Amino acid sequence: MIFNSLNFALFFTIVFLLYWLVFNKTAKSQNLLLLLASIFFYAVADWKFISLLAASGFVNFYLAKKIAQEEDESKARKFYFYSGIIFNIGVLLYFKYFNFFIQSFVDLFNYGGGHISFTPFHILLPLGISFITFQLIGYLIDVNNEEIEPINDQLGFFAYLTYFPKILSGPIERVKNFMPQIEKRREFDPGIAMDGLRQILWGLFKKLVIADNCLAVVDVIFNDYGNLPGSTLLIGAVLYSIGLYADFSGFADMACGISKLLNIRITNNFAFPFFSTNIGQFWRKWHISLTSWMMDYVYTPLSFILRRYKKTGLIASVLFTFVLVGLWHGANWTFVVFGLFHGLYFIPLILRGTMSKNEVIANGKLIPSISEFTRMAMLFLLVAVTTVFFRSNDVFEAFSYLNILFSGSLLSIPQDINPGGNLALQHPVVLIGLIGSFFLVEWIGRCGEYGLANIAQKYSRLARWSIYGSIIFLIGMFMRTTETPFIYIRF
């Protein structure tokens, strides 16, 4: 039941009406409805793992309370804390990485002359496990560090953990951001609800018009990359980067918008990442909840331990953190290499001492300077190269793709790719026009929370509704007839 399906529209309409008309008397009744709706939502997607979700929730709920009851630095406190961390990592390792690590070990052993065979275990991946587990680990760490109090309200805790707008693809929401909002009764706010609808509309446009069409072309290119020139493969990598961004940030916009209709704010995972001039800036704007989680719980402790090694310590910490960022996405070496590349991109910044330079692009101006535009374009291409690893089935395929991309055929005329379907897929110029319009809207709205966020203040009612109408028209005209799942739902 993905956000852009009729089933979800029906489900959410019922939840919305019950939430504001029937269960609206107390915070407790609102949370009860959210929990029931979330369990139903998750069960429709993956009923087999409801029990795992419940068990994991109970273990963490009680361990957090035990941690807080014990004296700081005491053995009992450490026992409860590390038991919780090991439990959560254990669940993640078993369901997501077990086959990957065993297979990698077997491959390494056989490469060294050994002869062992391994048949991967048939382990199903619970949906949303990476997002759920990271939230729970963060919760235990925050309680152990006394940054937050453990949650005593069991209903509230499970409403937080299972909250349906975020359970399958994030954001990795922090307890300290979420819980204060659901501890009190929420009241309907027409302004916030309208903003939510606007954000959903923009998310739908990103997903249905930009992502789905870009990714249809990308599929054709990646499936036949061995027979295509480098110039076409460059287009494939560029379109995949745009498609990946539109797909995931479209989902994030829809999740935030849906949540606003319930008057609950969740973290928006994106803040126009392609309008960045260095990799540090990019990661402050791309998958923000994952980056900030990794920074707080991996990079900071690691760089603290290695702080006496100065820049070497920083480089080691960044490389380790980004390899983990890559691996978080999936049990495949392609993601490890993806993360490693991003970690390596940080090294020049660390060595120059400009790693944290946070310049505002085209500050107060309509268009960026030539220098800013060049650096944005360079960074975009560097990121696009790494997304080849993200998209490929294995590392060899990715290197083979890049080998052709960076060959002499890069300078040839790109081959016409026609996956068939709507006008954007038949005529490249239409797709280019749509992508151009998309980035233009994002550029104009780059100071807001999402592309259309500020139009209520900037434009008249007539202009606003003309914009909404145009977007709905474009969605109707260019959406594909087949339903395509979100890329990040796999993680």
Place this chain on the structure above:
Amino acid sequence: MEKSDILEKVREILISILKHENFELRDDLVASDVDGWDSLSHMAIIVAIEEKFDITFKLKELNKLTNLGALTGLIQSKVSGS
């Protein structure tokens, strides 16, 4: 050590690492208010403070810091305790 001495030394450290002086040293100053003071530069600032004042922080202590006032308070308690 007086709080004003601590603040002056912290100021020197911030300027040397962040390469600018666009901040005002108030107790309620938070890292996100200062251009360039983020999770990457934070550790360089911490090491510089440890070396300058000849003190050692615990990660837990750093995690609890909410603003500059808390940081200078922590430095003061460590300096006077050593």
